[in-house]
Amino acid sequence: MKENPVITVIIPVYNILDCLERCVRSVTAQTYKNLEILLIDDGSTDGTGELCDRLAREDDRIRVFHKGNGGSSSARNLGLRQATGEYVGFVDSDDYIDPDMYERLLRAVADYDVTAAQAARDEIDADGRRLPDICVPPSEPEVWESRDFFRELLLHRGDCSFCTKLLKRELFQDRFFPEGKLNEDFRLLIQMLPQIGRIVSLPQQCYHVFYRIGSNSRKADPNCFSRVYADCVENADLAQDLARGDAELATVALRFAVFQRLEYLLHIPIPQMRKDNQTYREIVSYLRKNWLRAMKNPVLTKKNKLYHTLFALSPAGVRRVHRRLRSCNFTDESV
Secondary structure, three states: OOOOOOOEEEEEOOOOHHHHHHHHHHHOOOOOEEEEEEEEEEEEOHHHHHHHHHHHHHOOOEEEEEEEEOOHHHHHHHHHHHOOEEEEOOOOOOOOOOOOOOHHHHHHHHHOOOEEEEEEEEEEEOOOOOOOOOOOOOOEEEEHHHHHHHHHHHOOOOOOOOOOOOEHHHHHOOOOOOOOOHHHHHHHHHHHHHHHOOOEEEEEEEEEEEEOOOOOOOOOOOOOOOOOOHHHHHHHHHHHHHHHHOOHHHHHHHHHHHHHHHHHHHHHOOOHHOOOHHHHHHHHHHHHHHHHHHHHOOOOOOOHHHHHHHHHHHHHHHHHHHHHHHHOOOOOOOO
């Protein structure tokens, strides 16, 4: 690693006036100063673009790019094409980071001789309350081989977010985020893992996710079904393809594929559980065809297998019962 390398921080921005300044100032306040900060305005209509320009006038490390609306992946990809740093990081515009996050990550990359490092994260709600950890931080730094990190992701124990990570920019050569998709970080990361080789995970929760109702995967309307669930199923199929040839990983990947389909069926509104819904029909068919394999799978829990069996038999009926039980607080939505 050359001394004092440039870190490019890419921040996709869209109609986020209430959070953007906090986000950007948490980046400009980093103890590591050699930053290139790219604000990618993805067609904002509420004055956010003008705020980007004002922030850039206050700090010459900030560059702003205005583009038509194309989604977060589209904005990140533009940032990658414009990046000049040796290393790349990402921050979502409603989140914020600790002042020493990039200093810690860069030091870890050098100390452990890896191409990528990640910090831990926490989630904060709109009232400032800390929510339970989605990804439990390690008690001390851990270095993961790519295969083992892939396994942790498939067991829902790893962190697939690019926002918690610092990576060599060369890893993105000819690789971009899938546009028009959700759960895009997972999809790109599992494809990149062989090139990453090893990744170090730090215990410090330096990245702070602002949990707000109304985001793509957190809709307040129970009748609104985010496409993230279908995208997660698609990504599970990719994971199964990547795991082929490795018996242990294939076992874990089957567990992951079943789990993501159960999540889909637990969240799809009952009126959308129709025969003319091709994705729904294919998911039920998968559970029926793979029932015996799932029952023999040592990684799936008894609860997973019970839900699998019930959904394979009568998916809409199970959901109606599940909805009634949930209204009486007798169950939750987890599988």
